[in-house]
Each structure stands twice: as C-alpha cells, then as structure tokens.
Amino acid sequence: MCLGLQAPMDEFLSLRNYGRAISRSDGPAFRVTWSQDADIVSWAGISHDTIDCATAVCRQMMYEWCPESDLTRIRDRLSNTTLGYSFVADPANGLGEAYLELSRRACLATANGLMTDDDWDSVAVRRYLDRYDHLTHFLVLLVYLVGGQAPRGTELFALEHCNGASTSRGVCVYAGKMALISRHHKARRTTNSDKILYHYLVFIRPFACMLFRICYNMDAESTLLFSSPVRPREPIKTSILSKILRGQTISTLGFPVGVQVYRQLSIAITEKHVKQIANPFNQHDDKSKEADINVSFAWQSGHRPLQRGTTYGLDGAFPNSLQPALLRVYE
DSSP states (O other): OOTTOSSHHHHHHHHHHHHHHHHHHHOOGGGEEEOTTSOOEEETTHHHHHHHHHHHHHHHHTTTOOOOOOGGGOOOOTTOOOTTOOTTTOGGGTOTTTHHHHHHHHHHOSSSOSEETTEEOHHHHHHHHHHHHHHHHHHHHHHHHHSSSOOOHHHHTTOBSSOOSSOOOSEEEETTEEEEEETTTTEEEEOSOHHHHHHIIIIIHHHHHHHHHHHHOOOOOOSBSSBOSSSTTSBOOHHHHHHHHHHHHHHHHSSOOOHHHHHHHHHHHIIIIITTTSOOOOTTOOSSTTSOTTHHHHHHTTSOHHHHHHHTOOOTTSOTTSOHHHHHHTO
16 A cells, blocks of 8 residues: 555555654643533542542541631631731631631540540640641642642742731732732632632641640741741742652652642643633733723723723722732633
C-alpha cells in the first residue's frame, strides 16, 4: 500500500500517525478533567483527593459535629481596617467564642476525648494538635491547588486571616463564599472549600491556640493565615509547601511534583484548556451590541460608564480597588 492513494486505509493511517505525534507533544489529555458544572478544571484528580483528605481530618477534629455555616448571613466589612478585625471577630456574627462549644465536645467525648479525671490528657492533646498541623498543611495545599493558577509561595504565606497593625487581611466572606485576596496582584480567588476553611478559622484554629496556651504555655496566636505554632509570626517557607505537594502527588500520581513544576502545569492548563473557552469582555464597553443594557443609566447622567464609576460609583463599604461591580465581573 502506497501513501497518497485515494483509499480509505491511507487516510486512516495518516490520521493515526498524526494523532500519535500530537499525543507525544501534548501528553495524556485524560489527566485534565472538568467538574460537572464546568466551573473547575483539575489535573489528575489531585485537588479532589486533597479535599477528601482535608474533609476527613476536619471531621475528626470537629468530633463529627457539623454546625450551620450559612455564609450568606455572615457580615464582613472589607473596608474595616481595625487591628484584629475579621468576620470571626465581627460582633454581628457572634463567632468570637463559638470554638468553646468545640472545646466542650472535645472534653466530653468518650472516644478520643481530651480530658481524663478532670485534667487534660497530654497524649490526646498532643494527638489533636498533630492533626491540627496536618489539617493546616492540607489547607495550604488546597488553597494552592484550587484557587486558580498556582500563586507564588511568598504570596500565599503572606496572607493574613485578620487585620494586622498596618496590613489588611487576605481572607474574607463575599457573596456567600470564602475568598482569598492577594494584595500583590489584586486577585480574588475562591477556594471552593468554604466549609473546611470556615470550620478551621471559626472553631479549630482558636481551639488549637487555646490548647497550646493552656497545656504548653505557648502563644500560637498570629494574624498570618498559615504559620507554625513554634514561630507564629513568621511566614511558612515555600519549601514546606513543596514538601506537602510532593507527598500528596506521590500518593495520587505515583511520582512527586514540586511547587515549581506544578506552577508551570497550572499555567499550561490555563493556556490550553481555559483561555480558549473564556469569553473576552470589555468592562467599559458602552457602544457595541454586546454592551450591558445598564450602560443606559450612565448615558442618561451625561457620563460614560468609566467616568460615572470613577466619580460617583464608589461604594464606601469596599476598598477602592475592590468595588462590587469589579468583583462581579470576575466571578
């Protein structure tokens, strides 16, 4: 059989050879999967396995207790820059001492309880704090894996869960979701693991800090979202994240993937699978047929949308760079 003949087999062989060449250059496509709602793309199921592991550890630390966590009812003032403020500390939410219920359950639990003979069980407390450290590592990995394109380690570990003396927190509740805000590139990133992060910040973290304070006379409090109890005011090093990621990818993929490699993979996934389906938009468009119908209100006031938004549209409840309209555009 000669190539170039007008025969079906020649076409089949040509397509097969072309497919083999493409597969060698692109890699196995089955490793990239989309969620059923087409909102999340994942690579080799790493994020799903991590969420399952984090959920299991969180459930153990909560003693199978699952309190109501309706984030749509949570008040979080993004414009509040008071030292120590967060949605957990906001009096309107009543979450400041919510962890005491977890403390009560941990002390009265018949299985893996933390108290015995009216005193703390040092072995059980140490086991619980080890799980806390384990859950913290899973959350680091979750934020890194499911928060969009992988951030740099320095950006991730600089996030704060409450306002510092001269810094703003990087964790907030917006539109019924937990969101991370990196001030470096002003990006809003949803973790897609709202309940785990909520339970961690409201119940598990304060309770663990209380155990460190009472049982070990250690001050583990810190504004940083992720920090070591031994050095609570120092950001975790990127090497720790790389170690966690390598361990998780070995169990999932069978071989280790470090931070640098995964960052390149996440960018490659975006370029190949996300960028092509994303609909380009111009948020200041007010003339084309694709323009939002609401631009008519700007024209009625004698302004174009950009000028109207700059002059009159600022919402005092938000920082200038994080207006609700801008957040809705990128949701």
